[in-house]
Amino acid sequence: MTITLYSLCGTDAARPFSPHCWKVVMALHHKGLVFEERPLAFTAIPTVENGASKTVPVLRDGQELVSDSFRIAQYLEEAYPDAPSLFGGPGGEAAARLVEGYAQHVVHGAITRIALIDIHDMLDPIDQAYFRKSRExxxxxxxxxxxxxxxxxxxxxxxxLQPLRHMLSFQPFVGGEKPLFGDYILFGALQWLRITTGSLHLPEDDPVSRWFVRCLDLHKGVARAVA
Structure with missing residues (x-):
């Protein structure tokens, strides 16, 4: 049965940009799952799945409908236990919550102050009005x-980004030698910045930039294809 991921886009449906949706895209590829991505404009989100959610990502897997990126990752871990793990065990899941808090309370705020106008300019007029009102x-x-x-x-x-840079001085990924969901949380934030503004706004030799390139190369470069 087809898995459907509802994500977020602006005028160009080929450029989905939500950081939370990118976490799930990477998680689905990590699990090796086949899925259909359906990017939606802000104002179209309440029109799908009988208005089940006002925000994306939303995942439809057969009879299961799951929203919120972390809950989706937990669902995928439980529903597909034989596929590569997103957390590497309960400790990894708990650590990913810390990464999520850091991303949302520090990194997302920094990116918002950089990308806000760029995001607005990517949207259709009706979504621009919604975005302006809600963000202001x-x-x-x-x-x-x-x-x-x-x-x-x-x-x-x-x-x-110094906490991430510190971690990367010891290991190539947040997950250690290989990526886990904690990597996808922070990757989603920087992919959001890259797609909306066209740049990471970091030096190429920054350890964070080098880690980001390693993430772009994951899963046959699926994230690199969107720019």
Whole structure:
């Protein structure tokens, strides 16, 4: 039975950009599962699966419907135990929660201040209106006010990634010698930055940049194909 992943795109459906959806794309490939990705615009999300979720990713696997990227990873681990593990055991799952918190509370904030206007410009007019209203309410500033600090946000990005850089001084992936879901959490964030702005805004010789390239090469380069 076909697995369907609902993800997020702008005007160009060939450029899905959500960090949370990229976590799941990489997790599905990690498990070796065949799936169909259906990118949706922001305002189209509530129209699928009888309005089951206002956000993506949403995964349909037969009778199972799962939302939230971490819950989807847990579901895949339980439903497909014979495929390569996403967590490497309960300890890895617990550690991935820490990585998720770091990504969402530190890395995503840094990227938002860089990419906000770029994301807005990728959207159709109806989605631009939704995006502007929702983000300005959430952040307490206009998109233009946030964009005025873009250069400072780019300059601050390396410091926000120092915990990842520290880990990579000991091992090639967050998961150790091979990637696990913790890698995909942070990869999703930087893939979001890369697709929306066209750059990582990091030096090529930065350990984070080198790790990101290793992730782009995973699973036959599926993530590299989207730019």
């Amino acid at each position: 309410e959430r952040l307490g500033k206009s998109l233009e006010e946030i964009a005025a600090g873009r250069d400072a946000a780019i300059a601050a990005l390396p410091a926000a």
